[in-house]
Structures are given as structure tokens and as C-alpha cells.
Amino acid sequence: MPPRLGPYTGKVSRRSHRKSRLGCQNCKRRRVKCDEVKPSCGNCLRHSIDCDYTLNPEITSTPSSEGEVTPTSLNDSYTFISSSQANFTPPRRGRSSHPLSTHQHDEPSPQLHQAVAKKTFQFTATDMALFHHFITSKDLAASNNHMQTQLSQLGFTFHYVLRLLLAFSGFHLARDPANHSFLGSRTDLYAVAERHYEMAVREVTAAIPQLDTATSPALYASSIFIFLCSLAKGPQQGEYLAYRDDGGPGCLSLFMGLRSILEMCRATLPVDVLTIHAADPEDTTSQAEEPPVHREEPVPQVYRDHLGQVRHLVSATFADSSVRYTDYSQVLDRLCHCYDVVFGGASQLPESQLWHQMFGWLYTLPDLFLADVQQRRPVALVVFAFFTVLLKRLDLAWFIRGWADHIMNGIFSSLDEYHQGYVQWTMQQIGRQSDSLPLSRIEVP
Numbered sequence: 001m002p003p004r005l006g007p008y009t010g011k012v013s014r015r016s017h018r019k020s021r022l023g024c025q026n027c028k029r030r031r032v033k034c035d036e037v038k039p040s041c042g043n044c045l046r047h048s049i050d051c052d053y054t055l056n057p058e059i060t061s062t063p064s065s066e067g068e069v070t071p072t073s074l075n076d077s078y079t080f081i082s083s084s085q086a087n088f089t090p091p092r093r094g095r096s097s098h099p100l101s102t103h104q105h106d107e108p109s110p111q112l113h114q115a116v117a118k119k120t121f122q123f124t125a126t127d128m129a130l131f132h133h134f135i136t137s138k139d140l141a142a143s144n145n146h147m148q149t150q151l152s153q154l155g156f157t158f159h160y161v162l163r164l165l166l167a168f169s170g171f172h173l174a175r176d177p178a179n180h181s182f183l184g185s186r187t188d189l190y191a192v193a194e195r196h197y198e199m200a201v202r203e204v205t206a207a208i209p210q211l212d213t214a215t216s217p218a219l220y221a222s223s224i225f226i227f228l229c230s231l232a233k234g235p236q237q238g239e240y241l242a243y244r245d246d247g248g249p250g251c252l253s254l255f256m257g258l259r260s261i262l263e264m265c266r267a268t269l270p271v272d273v274l275t276i277h278a279a280d281p282e283d284t285t286s287q288a289e290e291p292p293v294h295r296e297e298p299v300p301q302v303y304r305d306h307l308g309q310v311r312h313l314v315s316a317t318f319a320d321s322s323v324r325y326t327d328y329s330q331v332l333d334r335l336c337h338c339y340d341v342v343f344g345g346a347s348q349l350p351e352s353q354l355w356h357q358m359f360g361w362l363y364t365l366p367d368l369f370l371a372d373v374q375q376r377r378p379v380a381l382v383v384f385a386f387f388t389v390l391l392k393r394l395d396l397a398w399f400i401r402g403w404a405d406h407i408m409n410g411i412f413s414s415l416d417e418y419h420q421g422y423v424q425w426t427m428q429q430i431g432r433q434s435d436s437l438p439l440s441r442i443e444v445p
Helices: 025-030 042-046 125-136 145-157 159-175 186-210 216-232 252-265 271-276 303-317 323-344 351-363 367-374 378-392 403-414 417-433
Strands: 072-074 078-080
Touching (some): 145 216, 159 216, 186 216, 403 417
Antiparallel strands (some): 072 078
16 A cells, blocks of 8 residues: 655654553553553543552563573562572672561562552642641541541542541631641632542542442441531532522532442441441540530520421421321421430430431431422421521531521521511521621631
């Protein structure tokens, strides 16, 4: 076949190229050219996947002469020496004064076979400082050694878990008005945390289809921290937890995603992962000795009357035989129980039990009710407004702070004058309990 002619240069020569023999395993599997940049090649960085420069079994050391072995250096970090029992000679140590280990040629320990031993380190010094803050801050993991150990092990093996821990730590530093971190301004810290959060969400989304026994603990922990990070960002304009002004589902949908993960993981999730939520086994303080939440003045038990008015509103809005009436009645029953436990008892509850009560109510919300809140149906918003009174009790937690006031203001402005009358009491209770700055004065980058 005659050579192909170009319109200007005549004969078109074949474009020269350099063969890639030491490319990463991902590029080899995809049969694409690898630029061989370490620790991560350009193709892997573009696709946000771990770059794998594992040992090529075809590359071995070559004897230069009988009885002499030439070491083969790979990845610029390890030297491998191949020999048989008959021709083995000790390698020259050069200037090293350290004796060779007697276990140098033994099989590696089982820990080295784990994925964490082969992962490329892709984090910066700033990321290391954020991790140090995560394990040393009492507001984060320093108060629970057991949780700290479990999350660290998951994070080192599954980097999307580690990214979420770094994001949570970064948001904590960014939201602390007294923080004068050497890592940079609050805006810079927020940007770093946001970057880790977005990358982790993409990686978790890609990992869910490969759910198995090995990944289920990491995906479970990730689903928890994706929701916590969405709260840790602080109240955002147009975001009201259960709904958004633009019609979106709100960050509560991330918490509901935890239900889906648990259902998928039920057969494969190891029991010990559930102890992420448990108290520290090394903590000698019993739960009974846990200091109660400070309560300046108990909420009067007139809440029963106000919840009763909401029941009448539900009865007047939905037919008794409808699915909505059944779902809303169950939601109110559970909400009433939470009020009885939190406000109705003579003794004050410790904070740990408050978390179980309030987020347990969120966890059991039916899909139909959640859809109604997202669509801002008035009755659903009235019911959700009563939950904000409970949420306000957790306002001392840094990542909850400001959310109750923000949600209540959003609900009130979304209701017509008639339905606003049903949430006047909740507005008063939140105002009475408020011991933090109003939303307009909370600076969130």
C-alpha cells in the first residue's frame, strides 16, 4: 500500500512513541499509555483511583556471571536479590553499617499483605496536621480511644474514610472562632475540608456496588461521617436539614442513606463495627455517672397539649383510612415518646441518651413523611418543627450548633399564617433555650 500523503507535507510518517514497560497496573489493565509518574500517574489522578506500581513478576535479577548475582532495583526504594542455594553470595552493603536481618528472605508478615501496606501515600503535611487534630481534640476522637482506633484502622485501609475524618477535623477548626491555627485561615481550612469531603463522597459512591464483607465496615462508617460532615459545615442558606429551598432533599437524605447501607450490610457487617457508637471500654466512668445535660428550666409539660393540637390538624387534613394518616400518627407517637423521655422525667438525661432518642426518631421516619417535608407540605413542616425543640438540646455539640434556630426560622417562613399558629410554641421554646449566637452572626466560610 503506498504511503498516505498529507495535504502540505506529502508523505506522513508514523508518529514516534516510547513504549511503557514499567507503567502502573491500572494502565496495563486498561491498555492505555502510562506516563510512569510516581507515586500516582496522570491517568489514575484523573480518574481519582489509587495508582498501583506493584512488582512486575517478569522483571528479575540477571546473573552477570556464574556464581555472581546482580541486584535489581525497582521503584527506587527496594533492592531484591535472587539466587539459588548453590550460587548465593552475600550482597555488598556499601556504606551501610546496619547488619542484614536474618529474616530478610523470609515470607513477609501477614500484615504486609494487607491493602494498606501497598497503598500510595497521597496526603499532604496539612492533612497529617488535620489527622493529628482529629485524634487529639476532645471535641472529636480524643475522648474515645476505642472509636479512635477503629476509625484510624479503617481510614488507613480505605482512604475515603480517612478523607472524611480529615474533612470533619477541618470543619471543626474552621468553625471555631477562637482558633488561630498555623494551618491557615478559617477560609483555607474550610476549603481543604470541603475538598476531602467531595472526593470521599465520589469514592464512596463508586465503592457501594462492590459492597462485600471487607468493605462493609468502611462504607458503614463513611455513611455516618458523610452525614456528620454535612452538619459540621454549619447552617447553610437555603438548607434546612430535611429540605432545601431549591427543591432538593436536604442533608437529612444522607442520614437516611445510612438505613440503606445497614440493610445491604446486614449479612456482612461485623458486629464490632457497631461499637463505633459505643462508650470507650477503657473509660472507667459508668454511664450512670455521666454528667447530665444542663437544664436551666424544664420545658413545661404543656407540650402534650400542643402535640395534641397537631394531632387534630392531622385528623382534619387526612382521612382516617389513608396511608398518610397512619404514617403521621406513628411519627407523632414516636415524637411524643421522645418528649416524655427528654422533658417529662423528673431526672435529667445524660447527653448520650439524648442522641439515641433524637436521632432514633429521625431514623424511623417513613419515606412518605420525608417526601412531604421535602415538598414543604404544611402539616409535615409543623410536625418537623417540634423536632427542632429536641435538636436544640444538643446545641452544645459543635456540629449541631445553630441548626435548630436555622431550621425553625426556615420552617416558619415557609408556612402560611394559619399553620404558623401551630409552631408559635416551638419558636418560643427555641428562643428560651437559646444560649448561642443567632444564625446571622455565625461566620461560616
